[in-house]
Amino acid sequence: MAPKPPPPIHMIDVSGASKTFGNVVAVSDVSFTLDAGVTALLGPNGAGKSTLFRMLCGLTTPTVGTVKVLGRDARKDTPVRGKIGLSPQQDALFDRLTAQQFVEIAAKTHGVANSLESTKHALTLVDLETVTNKPVGSFSKGMRQRVKLAAALVNDPQILILDEPLSGLDPVQRNRMIELFHSLGSQGKCVLISSHILDEVARIGSQVLVIAQGRLAASGDYRDLRTLMEDQPHAIQIRTNQPRRLGAALLEREIIDGINIEEETLNITTSHIDTFGRSIAPIAKELNVSLNEVVPMDDDLESVFRYLIKGK
Amino acid sequence: MSSIPALQAIKLTHNVLLKQLITKGRLIGIIIVGLLPILLGWVIGRQSDDPLEAGVGFVSYMGLSILVPIVALIFASASLGDTREDGTLVYLWLRPISRLSVSIGAWAASVTIALPLTVIPMTISAILLDAGNTVIVGTVLTSILAVLAYSSLFVLLGLIVKNPVLWGIAYIFIWEAIVASFAKPAAALAISGYSRAIITKRTNVDFDYLFDPSQGVSALMLIIITIAGIAFSSARLNRLEVP
Numbered sequence: 001m002a003p004k005p006p007p008p009i010h011m012i013d014v015s016g017a018s019k020t021f022g023n024v025v026a027v028s029d030v031s032f033t034l035d036a037g038v039t040a041l042l043g044p045n046g047a048g049k050s051t052l053f054r055m056l057c058g059l060t061t062p063t064v065g066t067v068k069v070l071g072r073d074a075r076k077d078t079p080v081r082g083k084i085g086l087s088p089q090q091d092a093l094f095d096r097l098t099a100q101q102f103v104e105i106a107a108k109t110h111g112v113a114n115s116l117e118s119t120k121h122a123l124t125l126v127d128l129e130t131v132t133n134k135p136v137g138s139f140s141k142g143m144r145q146r147v148k149l150a151a152a153l154v155n156d157p158q159i160l161i162l163d164e165p166l167s168g169l170d171p172v173q174r175n176r177m178i179e180l181f182h183s184l185g186s187q188g189k190c191v192l193i194s195s196h197i198l199d200e201v202a203r204i205g206s207q208v209l210v211i212a213q214g215r216l217a218a219s220g221d222y223r224d225l226r227t228l229m230e231d232q233p234h235a236i237q238i239r240t241n242q243p244r245r246l247g248a249a250l251l252e253r254e255i256i257d258g259i260n261i262e263e264e265t266l267n268i269t270t271s272h273i274d275t276f277g278r279s280i281a282p283i284a285k286e287l288n289v290s291l292n293e294v295v296p297m298d299d300d301l302e303s304v305f306r307y308l309i310k311g312k
Numbered sequence: 313m314s315s316i317p318a319l320q321a322i323k324l325t326h327n328v329l330l331k332q333l334i335t336k337g338r339l340i341g342i343i344i345v346g347l348l349p350i351l352l353g354w355v356i357g358r359q360s361d362d363p364l365e366a367g368v369g370f371v372s373y374m375g376l377s378i379l380v381p382i383v384a385l386i387f388a389s390a391s392l393g394d395t396r397e398d399g400t401l402v403y404l405w406l407r408p409i410s411r412l413s414v415s416i417g418a419w420a421a422s423v424t425i426a427l428p429l430t431v432i433p434m435t436i437s438a439i440l441l442d443a444g445n446t447v448i449v450g451t452v453l454t455s456i457l458a459v460l461a462y463s464s465l466f467v468l469l470g471l472i473v474k475n476p477v478l479w480g481i482a483y484i485f486i487w488e489a490i491v492a493s494f495a496k497p498a499a500a501l502a503i504s505g506y507s508r509a510i511i512t513k514r515t516n517v518d519f520d521y522l523f524d525p526s527q528g529v530s531a532l533m534l535i536i537i538t539i540a541g542i543a544f545s546s547a548r549l550n551r552l553e554v555p
Contacts, residue, residue, distance in 0.1 A: 057406050059554035074406075078315045082408035090399035090555065096331050109324050109407040111316045151403070 009071040011035050011159060011190035012056060017065035019051050019214075026051040028214040029065070034192060038185035038205035040222070041194040048214040049194040050089050053163050056192075057086050069159055082110050085152035089163035089194075093144060095137030099128055102136050103150045110155035122150040125180060127173070141168035149177070153184075160184060160191045166200055178203050233257055234273045238266040238280075239293040246289050255279055267297075321409035325417025328404070329391050330424055342383055346433035349374050353437025360441075367443030368517040371451050372508040375434045376458055377489065381504070383430050384462035385469075385480035388422035392545070393470025399555045406554075415467065415545040419538075422463040431455045443515075450514040457534040458507040464541025465503065471548045492523070499523030503537060506530035 010033035019027040027048040043049045054060045055067045058075030067073070072080040094102055103122055107115035123129050126146035131139075136147050145168045152160060162181075166174050181204065185191045195201050201208060201222065208225055210218040218225055240246050243266040250256045250268065255276050258269040270276045284291045316324075352374060353367075360366035392414070395401040404414050431452060438451040469483075470476045492502040499505045505523045509530040512519055525533070 054554070057402075059402060059406065061553075078408050078410060080408075081406055082315075084406065086402065086406055088399065088402050090402075092399035094328060094332055094400055094403065097328070105324060105328055106403065106407075109316065109321070109404065109409055111408060 010068075011070060012192065013066075013068040013071070014052075014056070015066045015068075017052075017055060017062040017067050019048075019055060019060065020063045025214050027055070027062070027211075030211070030214075030216045031065075032209060032216060032219055034190055034207075036185065036188045036190055037207060038181050038191045038193065039207040039209060040201040040204040041192060041209045041211060042196070042198070042201045043194070043211035044196050047196075047211045049196075049211055050163055051214075052211065053086070053088075053161050053192075053194065056161055057081075057084060082155060083158045085155060085157035085160045087145075087148040087152040087160075087162045087165050091141070091144060093136045093147060096135060098133050098135050099123060099139070099143075099147050099150070100132040102147055103154050106151035107154040112155050115154075118154050118156070119150075122154040125153060126150045127176065142170060142173060145169060146173070146177075158189055160189055162191070162193045164194055164196070166193075166195065166197075174200075181205075233269040233271045234276075235267070235269050235297040236276070237293070237295045237297050238268065238291065239264055240266060240284070240289055240291055242287070242289045245287055246284060249283055249287055250276075250280075253279070253283070264292075315408045315410065316413075318410060318413050321407075321413035322417045322420065325404060325409070325414050326420045326424070329395075329418050329421040332394065332400075333387050333390060333421055333425055338386060342386065342429045345379065345382070346429055349379055349437040350433050350440065353440040357441040357443070363441060363443040364447065364515060365517050367438065367441035367447045368450075368511055368515050369519065370441060371434065371438060371447065371454075371511055372519070375430075375437070375451065376454060376507045376511065377504045378484070379434065380426075380430045380455055380458045380507070381462050381480075381484045381488070384422065384426045384459055385466045385477060385484065387425045388419070388463040388466035389470035389476035389480055391418040391422045391467055391470065392549075393476045396471060396552070396555070397474070401552075402554055405549070405552075410546075411549040412542070412546040414549060415542050418545070419464055419467050419542055422467060423459060426459050426463055427456065430459055446515050447511075450511045453514075454507050454510045457510065457531060458503060461503050461507075461534040461537040461541070464538040464545075468541045468545045468548065471545055471552065496523055503534065506533045506537075510534075 012034040015031050017027060017030045030052065041049050055062050056069060058073060061075060070080055070083055074080050074084060100119060104115050104119040107118045112118045123132055126149050128143065128146050128150060136144060139147065145165060149165055152162065166177060169177060181191050181193060193204050195204065206222045208222045209216060210225065241264060243261045243264055247259045247261060247266050251259060255272055256268040256270045260267040280294060353370060356366050356370050357363060392401065395404065434451050434455045435448065438448045441447060466476065466480055469480055473479050487498065488502040488504045492499040492505060500523060506525060509525050510527050513527040
């Protein structure tokens with residue numbers, strides 16, 4: 001009988017990982033594997049994204065479970081740390097160094113053979129080639145973010161862990177960086193990017209991990225996540241001069257599922273968001289009712305997470 | 313996948329942390345503090361009837377018990393302590409370099425600044441004390457050994473506690489200055505006990521200290537403290553939860 005082949009080594013392998021700080025559970029029983037490509041880690045602030053990233057890099061140990069990068073534990077294995085590029089969430093840099101010095105130190109401490117060339121290349125990738133001799137302490141938030149990215153890229157790592165790398169960047173820079181991430185992913189690198197902005201995640205990659213309250217709420221293709229969200233009833237607030245009349249008409253036509261009226265405010269839920277969007281104005285016109293405001297109440301990320309957690 | 317050679321890693325860590333440690337405010341403050349023993353040395357040298365005893369007493373109490381530990385505390389506790397507090401430690405920690413190299417690099421950066429800022433004013437004051445070459449040589453030798461030991465201890469302190477400067481001041485002014493004066497076991501755990509012993513033994517000035525080790529034992533202990541501090545810092549880095 002042929003020997004059983006060893007299980008494949010994933011670029012990132014998280015198995016049953018939990019992290020607690022005293023009584024606070026930051027990450028709870030999270031498992032996933034990742035290989036080459038771009039993956040977005042989506043979650044609201046305080047969901048456990050940064051703690052998960054810190055565990056991946058070995059900066060903190062999981063209380064329970066295992067976290068492996070390229071089959072190794074980055075906390076214990078010195079050489080594997082040379083294969084990881086991290087752009088941490090915190091803003092702190094060695095402020096007295098110039099951008100060139102900061103990135104070059106990263107290159108040298110990673111043992112990059114031609115550190116000067118690699119530094120120039122990394123700074124060019126993030127569009128900082130014109131300010132290399134300025135101290136990073138004088139940089140704007142967006143520039144500091146890009147210096148961190150350059151330092152994470154300078155050793156050409158197989159694993160890139162980027163904690164909120166787009167925060168502080170202007171729209172043009174965001175587009176440039178998202179292009180860069182896709183290019184790195186297609187080069188066979190495992191790029192894991194965290195964000196708490198849904199639209200940003202849609203553009204970062206089709207693969208998503210959703211984390212909420214420390215738990216992995218969903219993982220897979222972003223389009224599946226959208227579908228899941230679209231299946232949920234939407235909550236909408238309408239301010240009108242005749243809420244009872246308008247509400248009754250919407251119920252009668254089976255456009256809405258639930259209704260709650262408070263003075264001139266109509267709170268509704270609907271599973272037919274597209275029909276609602278198309279019909280609300282004509283119905284109001286037909287009834288001669290004025291629409292002062294129509295506000296979706298649950299298209300924020302927190303609501304998405306609530307749906308996902310409820311669905312689990 | 314390979315690690316960075318230890319010497320290269322130490323040099324890189326040293327260079328980065330040195331740049332972070334040298335701030336204008338710190339330097340001006342320390343230079344002003346350093347001028348004080350020079351001035352006092354000059355005054356004592358002119359007015360004392362027994363320049364040897366006065367000189368050794370001054371070097372022991374002013375230099376080795378205050379100036380050297382305070383300067384070492386300010387720089388050594390900040391070397392890794394500041395990076396831990398502000399979150400920049402990750403840029404040294406998440407690299408293929410050993411923890412020992414980071415600890416040695418941080419210690420070396422602290423010593424690079426603390427040595428000239430203490431040994432130079434102490435040597436000048438020893439010269440102005442006019443107490444002879446034995447006191448000058450003893451001052452230089454003892455100051456160097458004390459800086460090495462204190463720096464090592466305070467690098468570790470910066471990795472263990474928040475507000476290491478406050479803890480360090482408590483150690484210097486409560487443990488070393490008060491507790492160690494009344495209890496022999498406490499004196500054996502005070503760096504100043506060994507550094508003062510070297511200068512008093514070299515100059516044959518007897519101050520009736522509670523704790524009175526020989527020169528050889530004192531020098532050896534200061535070296536052991538230096539090595540132990542670096543080793544514990546390295547172990548601490550291994551266990552540290554990096555922000």
